[in-house]
Amino acid sequence: MKEAEIRRLLAANLLCVFSVVLTAVVPAFFWDGFTVLGTHLTWLCVCSVCVGTLNIILHLVVKPNLTPKRSSFAQKISRFLKCCIYFFISCILFHVITVLYGAPLIESVTETFLFAVLLSTFTTLQCLCMLGPNIQVWIRVFSKNG
Template sequence: MKETELRRLLAANLLCAGSIVLTALVPALFLDGFSVLGTHLTWLCVCSVCVSVLNVTLCLILKPSPSSKRSSLSNKISRFLKCCIYFFMSCILFHAIIVLYGAPLIESVTETFLFAVLLSTFTTLQCLCLLGPNIQAWIRVFSRNG
């Protein structure tokens, strides 16, 4: 990788880390009685939204992947819908994995699903921003011999 790309990647990761720290501090200014432990559902939502907005904004600004030759509006809409479906599928998959590792299924389904959304935000959303909904690219990146 070029040195400029490494600097951009470092800056993007530092911004993501900074957004996580800010999600623990800033909501306390706007919400009465906010604490990460006391209102953890609110914090999970705020953290997921902040990291998602930051990832998508950085993706649009830095443009890490070259634009495809087909740039029609219908292609962009179908690509966006595929990305949304992949993100939702990853949330469901993470939710199932968390439940298999012992999280209560019925008693705290909201907490478990929001935690799955947070995990998907940190993992799948960044990959969707970089690779898009191209299954072949995902296989090449994540396979052992790719």
């Protein structure tokens, strides 16, 4: 990796950390009685939306995967819909994994699913922004011999 790419990656990750800290501090100024523990469902939603929005904005600004060929509007819509489907599948998978590790299935389904969305936002969304919805690229990046 080039030094400039490492700096951009570091800056992007620092912005993500900064956005998480802001989601714990800023809502308290606008909402009476807001605490991360007391209103944890709202905080999970706000944190997921802020980090997801930041990742998408960084992807649009940095444009890491420029393709040499031009794509049509229909291909862009198809790619976007695939990314949405993959993100939803990752939310379901994280939800199942969280339940298998002992999270309550029936009593706290909202909390568990919002936690899964937060995990997907931090992991899958960044990979979707960088790699796109191409399964072969994902396998090549995340496999042992890739």
